[in-house]
Amino acid sequence: xxxxxxxxxxxxxxxxxxxxxxxxxxxxxxxxxxxxxxxxxxxxxxxxxxxxxxxxxxxxxxxxxxxxxxxxxxxxxxxxxxxxxxxxxxxxxxxxxxxxxxxxxxxxxxxxxxxxxxxxxxxxxxxxxxxxxxxxxxxxxxxxxxxxxxxxxxxxxxxxxxxxxxxxxxxxxxxxxxxxxxxxxxxxxxxxxxxxxxxxxxxxxxxxxxxxxxxxxxxxxxxxxxxxxxxxxxxxxxxxxxxxxxxxxxxxxxxxxxxxxxxxxxxxxxxxxxxxxxxxxxxxxxxxxxx
Amino acid sequence: xxxxxxxxxxxxxxxxxxxxxxxxxxxxxxxxxxxxxxxxxxxxxxxxxxxxxxxxxxxxxxxxxxxxxxxxxxxxxxxxxxxxxxxxxxxxxxxxxxxxxxxxxxxxxxxxxxxxxxxxxxxxxxxxxxxxxxxxxxxxxxxxxxxxxxxxxxxxxxxxxxxxxxxxxxxxxxxxxxxxxxxxxxxxxxxxxxxxxxxxxxxxxxxxxxxxxxxxxxxxxxxxxxxxxxxxxxxxxxxxxxxxxxxxxxxxxxxxxxxxxxxxxxxxxxxxxxxxxxxxxxxxxxxxxxxxxxxxxxxxxxxxxxxxxxxxxxxxxxxxxxxxxxxxxxxxxxxxxxxxxx
Numbered sequence: 001x002x003x004x005x006x007x008x009x010x011x012x013x014x015x016x017x018x019x020x021x022x023x024x025x026x027x028x029x030x031x032x033x034x035x036x037x038x039x040x041x042x043x044x045x046x047x048x049x050x051x052x053x054x055x056x057x058x059x060x061x062x063x064x065x066x067x068x069x070x071x072x073x074x075x076x077x078x079x080x081x082x083x084x085x086x087x088x089x090x091x092x093x094x095x096x097x098x099x100x101x102x103x104x105x106x107x108x109x110x111x112x113x114x115x116x117x118x119x120x121x122x123x124x125x126x127x128x129x130x131x132x133x134x135x136x137x138x139x140x141x142x143x144x145x146x147x148x149x150x151x152x153x154x155x156x157x158x159x160x161x162x163x164x165x166x167x168x169x170x171x172x173x174x175x176x177x178x179x180x181x182x183x184x185x186x187x188x189x190x191x192x193x194x195x196x197x198x199x200x201x202x203x204x205x206x207x208x209x210x211x212x213x214x215x216x217x218x219x220x221x222x223x224x225x226x227x228x229x230x231x232x233x234x235x236x237x238x239x240x241x242x243x244x245x246x247x248x249x250x251x252x253x254x255x256x257x258x259x260x261x262x263x264x265x266x267x268x269x270x271x272x273x274x275x276x277x278x279x280x281x282x283x284x285x286x287x288x289x290x291x
Numbered sequence: 292x293x294x295x296x297x298x299x300x301x302x303x304x305x306x307x308x309x310x311x312x313x314x315x316x317x318x319x320x321x322x323x324x325x326x327x328x329x330x331x332x333x334x335x336x337x338x339x340x341x342x343x344x345x346x347x348x349x350x351x352x353x354x355x356x357x358x359x360x361x362x363x364x365x366x367x368x369x370x371x372x373x374x375x376x377x378x379x380x381x382x383x384x385x386x387x388x389x390x391x392x393x394x395x396x397x398x399x400x401x402x403x404x405x406x407x408x409x410x411x412x413x414x415x416x417x418x419x420x421x422x423x424x425x426x427x428x429x430x431x432x433x434x435x436x437x438x439x440x441x442x443x444x445x446x447x448x449x450x451x452x453x454x455x456x457x458x459x460x461x462x463x464x465x466x467x468x469x470x471x472x473x474x475x476x477x478x479x480x481x482x483x484x485x486x487x488x489x490x491x492x493x494x495x496x497x498x499x500x501x502x503x504x505x506x507x508x509x510x511x512x513x514x515x516x517x518x519x520x521x522x523x524x525x526x527x528x529x530x531x532x533x534x535x536x537x538x539x540x541x542x543x544x545x546x547x548x549x550x551x552x553x554x555x556x557x558x559x560x561x562x563x564x565x566x567x568x569x570x571x572x573x574x575x576x577x578x579x580x581x582x583x584x585x586x587x588x589x590x591x592x593x594x595x596x597x598x599x600x601x602x603x604x605x606x607x608x609x610x611x612x613x614x615x616x617x618x619x620x621x622x623x624x625x626x627x628x629x630x631x632x633x
Contacts, residue, residue, distance in 0.1 A: 132306075132310075133309065133310050133313045133314075135561075136307075136310040136314075136564070136606070136609060136610065136613075137310075137314055137317075137564070137606060137609075138564040138565070138567045138568050138605045138606065138608075138609055139564060139565065139568060140565070140567070140568025140569070140571060141567060141568055141571070141586070141601070141602055141605045141606075142317075142602065144571070144586075144587070144590050145318060145321060145590060145598055145602050146321065148590045148591070148593060148598065149321055149322075149324070221436060225436070225438055228438055229438060229439075229440065229568075229569075229572055232438075232440050232572065233571065233572065233575065233587060234591060235590070235591075245438075248438075248440060248441065248444070252444065252576075255444070255447070255448060255451070256447075256448050256451035256452060259448060262444055263448075266438065266440075266441040266444065267441070269438050269441065270436065270437050270438065270441060273436040273437075273438075274432070274433075274436045277432065277435070277436050278432075
């Protein structure tokens, strides 16, 4: 009997073990379901939203500030547009922002971190020094300044955030790469005549993937939060594009009577950030890494 | 030992001066690549080309860029950031007038963060894996993931429906309009001038903004304190103390907490950057009228001189806070200052 159990354990691959650990973690599963909800809602927005055209510049003053009811599940906004439909489309904007920022910040930070961790001397000093300086800049203040210089828009918000975001990835990858670079097998690869590029891409980078993916998931939460804050302050996506932060800012003028216009997009942001955060925590336990 | 500590501090100061220098360079470059002429923004669309040219000359905008940067840096060191492009008043004066409001808010926020975050973290570690611990985990998760503007708005909404007497806008009730004290920190001024009614009123106004601002920090500090306490509990010297029969209370507060305070303090230094950012949001929601609200307005109006000053002062805030934290950590833990000074 004992022999059989042992055999089964051996068959489990590392990936399968990780999956089992993930599945056994209810928090991570809830997080994954929340993220899936947000992503699916964003992708299939035209099919799910009760009033897909309300994502644009529709005006229907008869239903101005309509309270939540059978037609408008989450009420209507100041020009009579369905809040639920706009929230669903708002997820699209949030996820686009996340995608854009990560597409710039992860490779940039990753490459700089790898280089600083692998090469010693002035490369390391220069990159870590610059990273530390950038980390000391209050991100929102800087993003506001950048977002102001460039005209407020989704693309410019992406650039403004990405310009600051790469630093965290650089620091993280640097830490991992530095410790991996000291391993014997890296030394062995070097002695066997492998090029720097080969060592970086084939020996060191694979060891950083777990950390990067956990960090990226957690990042998604904070980029959504950050982007929503920027647009709440009026420096993000411009109307009539439905952006969750802008919707909160718009609805704020009509508090406390028409609370749905603020609470629906506000809690939608919270739902998305919470989901990504739980999923990120789950992945961290699964890969057993420190981020 | 004293020399080691001095060297440790000097290194830190030099590092932070470097941070401010790079920040100044970045914001300067940013302000100079902006499409739009600062002189034209200042004078408005009706000014003649000669007037604009004259102001450009006065502001030194026709000088070579490196020279402009040196001028800007020299001015910044003396506390001179030029005049606001919108109001025409010296930027430094405008900021100095608004700084106390923000400073008061941030200080009270820090007090709330520490007095709630650290003890709750200690308790969570003490009753690890209990229902209490689970509740605290949820609270800290909510604090970290909820947008601060949503939390601020929820507080306001709650007051609007259920706590109608509670002030949700501004720093003082209308009855006390025009009150001015020596420091600009209204609670302190109220106490100093013997007007305890004003101090109490100012505290009431402070409560919601400060709580909204403290939320994310409380969560972080709680989590870090908890894990630091748990980690240090296993250390040999702590085990030794316990085996000598030192009461758990003494071990926790006299030995464990001192060791475990370092991690949350470090985090607080890093958190300070996002605290300043969130101050922009919270001040806006509560019409606080502080430095951050003014900065936001300047940014929206493209008042470049004010924007540059706001970014630099925010950076300065961060740097000073971290310097203070480094000193405190160095005092708590001699190992750090010895290691760093080598």
